[in-house]
Amino acid sequence: MNELFFLLIESMKEETVCYRRLALLARDQKELLIAGGLKGLAENTRLQEKQVFALTPIKGRREETLAKMAKEFHLKKMDLNGALKKAPADVVEDFKNTLTHLIQAAKELASVASVSGKLLDNAVKFSNFTIKAIREGGKKKSFSMSVAAEDKRSFTVNRVV
Numbered sequence: 001m002n003e004l005f006f007l008l009i010e011s012m013k014e015e016t017v018c019y020r021r022l023a024l025l026a027r028d029q030k031e032l033l034i035a036g037g038l039k040g041l042a043e044n045t046r047l048q049e050k051q052v053f054a055l056t057p058i059k060g061r062r063e064e065t066l067a068k069m070a071k072e073f074h075l076k077k078m079d080l081n082g083a084l085k086k087a088p089a090d091v092v093e094d095f096k097n098t099l100t101h102l103i104q105a106a107k108e109l110a111s112v113a114s115v116s117g118k119l120l121d122n123a124v125k126f127s128n129f130t131i132k133a134i135r136e137g138g139k140k141k142s143f144s145m146s147v148a149a150e151d152k153r154s155f156t157v158n159r160v161v
Helices: 002-035 038-072 079-087 089-135
Strands: none
Touching: 002 038, 002 079, 002 089, 038 079, 079 089
Protein backbone atom coordinates (compact mmCIF):
# COMPACT_ATOMS: atom_id res chain seq x y z
CA MET A 1 0.00 0.00 0.00
CA ASN A 2 2.85 2.41 0.77
CA GLU A 3 4.00 2.00 -2.83
CA LEU A 4 0.77 3.59 -4.06
CA PHE A 5 1.26 6.52 -1.72
CA PHE A 6 4.83 6.98 -2.93
CA LEU A 7 3.63 6.91 -6.55
CA LEU A 8 0.96 9.46 -5.72
CA ILE A 9 3.43 11.75 -3.95
CA GLU A 10 5.82 11.50 -6.88
CA SER A 11 3.12 12.39 -9.41
CA MET A 12 2.01 15.35 -7.27
CA LYS A 13 5.62 16.59 -7.16
CA GLU A 14 5.90 16.31 -10.96
CA GLU A 15 2.57 18.11 -11.35
CA THR A 16 3.78 20.89 -9.04
CA VAL A 17 6.90 21.36 -11.18
CA CYS A 18 4.76 21.65 -14.32
CA TYR A 19 2.45 24.19 -12.69
CA ARG A 20 5.42 26.27 -11.55
CA ARG A 21 6.95 26.18 -15.04
CA LEU A 22 3.61 27.23 -16.51
CA ALA A 23 3.39 30.08 -14.00
CA LEU A 24 6.88 31.28 -14.97
CA LEU A 25 5.98 31.11 -18.64
CA ALA A 26 2.74 33.00 -17.96
CA ARG A 27 4.73 35.72 -16.16
CA ASP A 28 7.08 35.92 -19.14
CA GLN A 29 4.04 36.10 -21.42
CA LYS A 30 2.71 39.02 -19.41
CA GLU A 31 6.01 40.87 -19.84
CA LEU A 32 6.08 40.06 -23.56
CA LEU A 33 2.53 41.34 -23.98
CA ILE A 34 3.33 44.55 -22.15
CA ALA A 35 6.54 45.07 -24.18
CA GLY A 36 4.89 44.05 -27.46
CA GLY A 37 7.37 41.22 -28.07
CA LEU A 38 5.44 39.27 -30.69
CA LYS A 39 8.35 36.98 -31.68
CA GLY A 40 8.88 35.91 -28.10
CA LEU A 41 5.15 35.51 -27.57
CA ALA A 42 4.90 32.74 -30.17
CA GLU A 43 7.81 30.83 -28.61
CA ASN A 44 6.38 31.33 -25.12
CA THR A 45 3.03 29.95 -26.26
CA ARG A 46 4.76 26.91 -27.77
CA LEU A 47 6.59 26.27 -24.47
CA GLN A 48 3.33 26.59 -22.54
CA GLU A 49 1.66 24.07 -24.84
CA LYS A 50 4.59 21.71 -24.31
CA GLN A 51 4.14 21.95 -20.54
CA VAL A 52 0.40 21.32 -20.79
CA PHE A 53 1.05 18.23 -22.92
CA ALA A 54 3.62 17.04 -20.35
CA LEU A 55 1.06 17.56 -17.61
CA THR A 56 -1.57 15.27 -19.16
CA PRO A 57 0.18 11.91 -18.49
CA ILE A 58 1.22 13.06 -15.01
CA LYS A 59 -2.38 13.83 -14.10
CA GLY A 60 -3.37 10.52 -15.65
CA ARG A 61 -0.93 8.64 -13.41
CA ARG A 62 -2.26 10.51 -10.39
CA GLU A 63 -5.87 9.60 -11.24
CA GLU A 64 -4.88 6.00 -11.96
CA THR A 65 -3.10 5.74 -8.60
CA LEU A 66 -6.10 7.23 -6.81
CA ALA A 67 -8.37 4.69 -8.53
CA LYS A 68 -6.13 1.84 -7.36
CA MET A 69 -6.14 3.24 -3.84
CA ALA A 70 -9.94 3.48 -3.89
CA LYS A 71 -10.10 -0.21 -4.80
CA GLU A 72 -7.68 -1.10 -1.99
CA PHE A 73 -9.82 0.80 0.52
CA HIS A 74 -13.09 -0.54 -0.99
CA LEU A 75 -14.28 2.91 -2.03
CA LYS A 76 -15.96 3.99 -5.25
CA LYS A 77 -13.69 7.00 -5.66
CA MET A 78 -10.83 8.68 -3.85
CA ASP A 79 -9.49 12.20 -4.14
CA LEU A 80 -6.30 13.71 -2.73
CA ASN A 81 -7.94 14.75 0.54
CA GLY A 82 -9.33 11.26 1.00
CA ALA A 83 -5.90 9.78 0.30
CA LEU A 84 -4.37 12.09 2.89
CA LYS A 85 -6.84 10.81 5.49
CA LYS A 86 -5.92 7.20 4.64
CA ALA A 87 -2.16 7.78 4.41
CA PRO A 88 0.08 5.66 6.66
CA ALA A 89 1.83 7.49 9.47
CA ASP A 90 5.25 7.25 7.84
CA VAL A 91 4.15 9.15 4.70
CA VAL A 92 1.59 11.58 6.11
CA GLU A 93 4.03 14.48 6.57
CA ASP A 94 5.56 14.16 3.08
CA PHE A 95 2.09 13.72 1.56
CA LYS A 96 0.74 16.80 3.37
CA ASN A 97 3.72 18.96 2.34
CA THR A 98 3.53 17.79 -1.27
CA LEU A 99 -0.21 18.46 -1.41
CA THR A 100 0.31 21.94 0.07
CA HIS A 101 2.97 22.74 -2.57
CA LEU A 102 0.70 21.44 -5.33
CA ILE A 103 -2.19 23.62 -4.18
CA GLN A 104 0.06 26.69 -3.89
CA ALA A 105 1.49 26.14 -7.37
CA ALA A 106 -1.99 25.70 -8.86
CA LYS A 107 -3.22 28.90 -7.18
CA GLU A 108 -0.17 30.81 -8.35
CA LEU A 109 -0.69 29.58 -11.91
CA ALA A 110 -4.37 30.53 -11.82
CA SER A 111 -3.52 34.03 -10.61
CA VAL A 112 -0.81 34.67 -13.21
CA ALA A 113 -2.87 33.10 -16.00
CA SER A 114 -5.80 35.34 -15.13
CA VAL A 115 -3.67 38.46 -15.60
CA SER A 116 -2.19 37.13 -18.85
CA GLY A 117 -5.67 36.27 -20.06
CA LYS A 118 -6.85 39.83 -19.47
CA LEU A 119 -3.83 41.19 -21.31
CA LEU A 120 -4.42 38.82 -24.23
CA ASP A 121 -8.07 39.83 -24.34
CA ASN A 122 -7.08 43.49 -24.42
CA ALA A 123 -4.53 42.81 -27.17
CA VAL A 124 -7.17 41.06 -29.28
CA LYS A 125 -9.64 43.91 -28.76
CA PHE A 126 -7.02 46.48 -29.74
CA SER A 127 -6.02 44.42 -32.81
CA ASN A 128 -9.65 44.15 -33.90
CA PHE A 129 -10.06 47.90 -33.42
CA THR A 130 -6.93 48.57 -35.50
CA ILE A 131 -8.00 46.18 -38.27
CA LYS A 132 -11.43 47.81 -38.40
CA ALA A 133 -9.86 51.28 -38.58
CA ILE A 134 -7.53 50.23 -41.39
CA ARG A 135 -10.26 48.42 -43.31
CA GLU A 136 -12.55 51.43 -43.16
CA GLY A 137 -9.76 53.70 -44.38
CA GLY A 138 -10.46 56.31 -41.74
CA LYS A 139 -13.89 57.21 -43.13
CA LYS A 140 -15.68 59.36 -40.58
CA LYS A 141 -19.21 58.07 -41.13
CA SER A 142 -18.35 54.39 -41.40
CA PHE A 143 -16.38 54.03 -38.20
CA SER A 144 -16.97 55.35 -34.74
CA MET A 145 -14.01 55.64 -32.39
CA SER A 146 -16.15 54.76 -29.40
CA VAL A 147 -18.07 51.70 -30.63
CA ALA A 148 -17.54 49.39 -33.60
CA ALA A 149 -20.72 48.70 -35.59
CA GLU A 150 -20.72 44.94 -35.04
CA ASP A 151 -19.56 45.12 -31.42
CA LYS A 152 -21.46 47.39 -29.06
CA ARG A 153 -19.04 46.68 -26.17
CA SER A 154 -16.41 49.23 -25.30
CA PHE A 155 -13.14 48.77 -27.15
CA THR A 156 -11.05 50.61 -24.58
CA VAL A 157 -8.06 48.81 -23.19
CA ASN A 158 -8.39 47.57 -19.64
CA ARG A 159 -5.14 48.74 -18.07
CA VAL A 160 -5.82 47.11 -14.71
CA VAL A 161 -3.30 44.30 -14.32
